[in-house]
Amino acid sequence: xxxxxxxxxxxxxxxxxxxxxxxxxxxxxxxxxxxxxxxxxxxxxxxxxxxxxxxxxxxxxxxxxxxxxxxxxxxxxxxxxxxxxxxxxxxxxxxxxxxxxxxxxxxxxxxxxxxxxxxxxxxxxxxxxxxxxxxxxxxxxxxxxxxxxxxxxxxxxxxxxxxx
Numbered sequence: 001x002x003x004x005x006x007x008x009x010x011x012x013x014x015x016x017x018x019x020x021x022x023x024x025x026x027x028x029x030x031x032x033x034x035x036x037x038x039x040x041x042x043x044x045x046x047x048x049x050x051x052x053x054x055x056x057x058x059x060x061x062x063x064x065x066x067x068x069x070x071x072x073x074x075x076x077x078x079x080x081x082x083x084x085x086x087x088x089x090x091x092x093x094x095x096x097x098x099x100x101x102x103x104x105x106x107x108x109x110x111x112x113x114x115x116x117x118x119x120x121x122x123x124x125x126x127x128x129x130x131x132x133x134x135x136x137x138x139x140x141x142x143x144x145x146x147x148x149x150x151x152x153x154x155x156x157x158x159x160x161x162x163x164x
Contacts, residue, residue, distance in 0.1 A: 026116055028157055030149045034136055035159035037112035039084040041076060042159060043136045045115065047149040051139030053094065054113075054122055057129035061107065063090065072107045074126055076135070094125050113138065116157030118146050 034045035036056070043056075058074040065071065070090040077083040088109035096104045106125035113120060115138070122142050129135055143149065150156075 025146060025148045026118060026157075027148050027150050028116055029154040030151045031134065031154040032115050032157060033155065033159055034138065035114040035161065036076070036136075037114070039076065039086050039111075041078055041082055041084050043076070043078055044134050045113075045136035045138050046134040047115075047138045047143060047147065049140060049143070049149060051137055053125060053139045053141050055106065055125035055127050055129065055137045055139075056111070057132075057135035058126035059128065059130075060085075061126050063107065072109055072126060078135075091123055096125075096127075113142060114159040114161035115142075115147065117160045119161040120146070 028047060030047055032045055032047060033042050035042050056076060058076055061072055061074045063070060063072055066087075066089075071087055072090050073085060073087045075083055075085045086109075088111070090107045091110055092108035094106045094108055096106060098104060104127070106127050108123040108125055110121050111124045113122060113124075113136075120142055129137070
């Protein structure tokens with residue numbers, strides 16, 4: 001195969017499809033501000049392509065029953081001292097294996113999350129993340145098909161979603 005024919009083949013079979021695939025996605029920083037609903041609270045979020053799922057720093061987690069269904073009452077707060085207590089239906093339980101520690105069970109609740117102008121309602125694990133730098137971890141369940149985190153930048157967008 002001649003070089004020109006090979007380069008044409010590469011362009012049309014590999015490069016152009018990859019470019020059109022990426023065009024539909026928004027580039028964001030690996031750290032962004034994320035607006036959480038309900039609760040109308042904004043948190044620093046780490047966008048982590050190595051994480052399958054998302055989790056939020058939730059304190060005072062209490063399980064209770066409402067209309068025969070399991071619910072969780074929990075508190076989230078931002079760095080500025082704003083604190084909200086939410087009640088959400090438990091939609092699952094995730095078992096997380098941690099290196100050198102016993103398996104941990106986390107309640108999963110649905111929360112609306114906005115980064116830039118992208119909004120999605122996803123299952124979020126409730127866990128005490130106080131020892132971690134970022135109170136919200138957004139995994140591939142949030143980003144897939146919509147966002148591409150650029151590891152060289154932070155805070156390139158502000159939450160701009162209309163309240164759902």
